[in-house]
Amino acid sequence: MSTVFIAFQTNEETRPIIESILEDNPHAVLDEQPAMVKINAEGSLVIRRASIEERIGRDFDLQELQVNLITLSGNLDEDDDQLTLAWKN
Amino acid sequence: MQIDLRTVAIKPLRQTFDHLVERFGDKPASRYQEGSYNIQQESIFHYRPAWDADRVLFDKKRTQIRMKDWYALKDPRQFYYGAYTIARARQQEAAESSFDMIEERGLAELLPVELKQLALDILLPMRHVAWGGNMGNAYISAYGYGTVITQPCLYHAMDHLGVAQYLTRIGLVLDGPEALATAKEAWMSGPDWQPMRRHVENLLVLEDWFEIFVAQNLVLEGLLNPMLYDHLDADFSAKGGTAISMMTRFMAEWSTETAKWIDAQIKAAAAESPENRDVLSAWVRQYRAATLEALAPIAGRAFGEHADETLAELRAEFNNRCNKLGLSV
């Protein structure tokens, strides 16, 4: 199995996003670096719109992730409700 | 220990980069200047392009137009990426609230049926015209010479994509995805649209990038945009189609703004030499005839019995504009 990851800038806007990801992906591992938070996960990682909205109390468009995104790895699939990163092997 | 760095007054060693000092003197340079002037490499290249083996990667000889200094073609809007996106973000916010209001209040359903049909018939196939504009400007951005002109052409290409997408949304708001299919069919085989499609396709095979600039940005847009966003828009407003005008406001503003930029390019290139002026004027004459021929059946559908009169007016306004730029058309 291969590792996928996603990294965000560390700031107020990404805190609830990171919390949501960690809760929705119990297998994910947090890696905090200077000014950057990286989340590693075996196989796949899913980011759910509903979980983020729950935390921020407003509508959230998953494309807003782009503002604070630093890097990612894995095949990406995005629709209105979730964004998935996965290696298919 | 906390250092209060702000309290230190240091005299800078220099204000800006060498090439800007040479051009403008040693004074603070604007972000537009720093981000645009001389950032394209000039003459030393390692390999001949596989796709154009007689020239180098960035080559002044991809057009008939000659300039002593290609950086004379500056953008009066001084758009570097940040200034450009921030300007467009403001406009898109206004456009978004118009679309929201129209959708929330169902304003499209209140439009007179014949106006709605007219908008669908004229505006939707224009998505493809805009897409042709995207391709021409992407070409200039890739193969033109000097960032002050290649940069805004990419912004213009992205704007064309944006315009095509707003036109698509108009179709989705007024009708639905079927309207897009109908418009595509008209574009591909409807008799009114064939002259325009032929013209747009002819522009897609031009190789001289400045010729594309003239044919597409000056002539085609110079005649088409006022037709759609002044004349037709006035008709919509007058006949109870304000909702349509709200949805084309972005394009109306954009066309006025970009025309000023286009004018500045033509004016500078024409002022450079009589040779340039002659080439530019000849292009204008050639593409004006072709554009007017392509517009005729569309104007017929849009303006009915007033079509000839409208086209004559557009032509006169356009000629006037070209004369002011120093061309003889």
Next chain:
Amino acid sequence: MDMKANKKKLGLKEKYAHMTRGLGWETTYQPMDKVFPQATFEGIKIHDWEKWEDPFRLTMDAYWKYQAEKERKLYAVLDAFAQNNGHLGITDARYLNAVKLFLTGISPLEYVAHRGFAAAGRNFPGVGPRVACLMQSIDEIRHAQTQIHALSNYNKFYEGFHAGATHQIERVWYLSVPKSFFDDAFSAGPFEWMIAIGFSFEYVLTNLLFVPFMSGAAYNGDMATVTFGFSAQSDEARHMTLGLECIKFMLEQDPDNLPIVQKWIDKWAWRGIRVLTLVGMMMDYMLPKRVMSWKEAWEIYFEQNGGALFNDLAKYGIKVPECITQCTVDKEHISHQAWATFYQYAHASAFHTWLPNDEEMDWLSAKYPNTFDKYYRPRFTQWREMADRGERFYNNTLPMLCQVCQIPMVFTEPDDPTKICYRESEYQGEKYHTCSDGCQRIFDDEPEKYIQAWLPVHQIFQGNCWPEGTDPTVEGFDPLLKVLEWYHLENGKDNMDYEGSGDQANFAAWRGMATQNT
């Protein structure tokens, strides 16, 4: 009326398809191969552009909105940085030499990427990839400009930035390494460009370039660089998915594409890794506060992450590039060999060099237990002793350059780190030299291309690297000084040792003003 029923909300994918794919058409008044003249000459076969899967689905309105938000944030930080003398907050002015290398070596590549993606965004017959390429094109000019804007403030106070982002990349010897990489890609066709830049550079290597550079900046208090770096990276995520989608698309379209794609992957992985030597050197030697070693970064971002990627591509028949065996050996050597080279040629470089101090050498020993003490510490120690005796070592003979990667011949044989590696090929009766099996293979595959290389050392010998109007016959003519003048490299200010430099003196004085009342 069933108008309302019509208006069911379209999903993201469906809506995006209308907003992009629907715009294109099969031309009939002009033949498609005239409208898209670059679509077939590379031998890649595409049967159905509609099978393209869009990686990110951003319409222009969303693009403007989010990008403007990023720009507002970025420029707010840059303004604050300039207003508050943020440059005095870095660990040490020595650090800025890494940033000089970035401005002169990387920012101009961003610009070429912008032009190259504009070309790709015009040349693919498929609408989906064209839109994605155009978005990358406009992102890349963003990167070039935000980098210039961020570093403009350093230029006001420090040496070595004043030539800007472009003048030197066309001229200076070591900058022909990154330049020739991008020239090579842009002068190829659109499909090879996508493998070279979209896949190899953006997907496989960008993390190795940006993440260590930006973490290095964060560790060393350089908020200007961190800000543009991370802001640029948010676009990179889109670019990476484009590169990956592109390679999968090519492989899925026709089995005949596999050998071509494999050849390009092999070539561009090696080309890219050679360029990254400069990054390795920066990480191991140029940061006052170091983040991780080059070897560690290589292991995380290439071996682990790249491994996952190549496992994923294995189902198409793609093999891990052959050069990886050599890279596994090289990762323990190249940064030391590169820094040693710059130390010897510090008089001809547009940034300062220095020898690692004891603490730094111990760090290098710990990070490179197999190689540093055995091969490199003795050399640096010897040079330090020479410098202490007032005999600072400068190499005054111009080095031979590799015909492909254009790095001086300083790398060693994979099985013998004491022996310089040379390879020789013959083409049309002339001999050409390369630095490695990887570069030789690339040369031998397209000799007609690589013999065109503008090799800086050859050009200096031919007298092509002096300012216009230079008369080499005048008495006391110093060819090297004239070359430096042509480089816009101010001798005695921009080059040579950091110790004793104007940057060092100014930084100390300005920091002193900030911390004392005198």
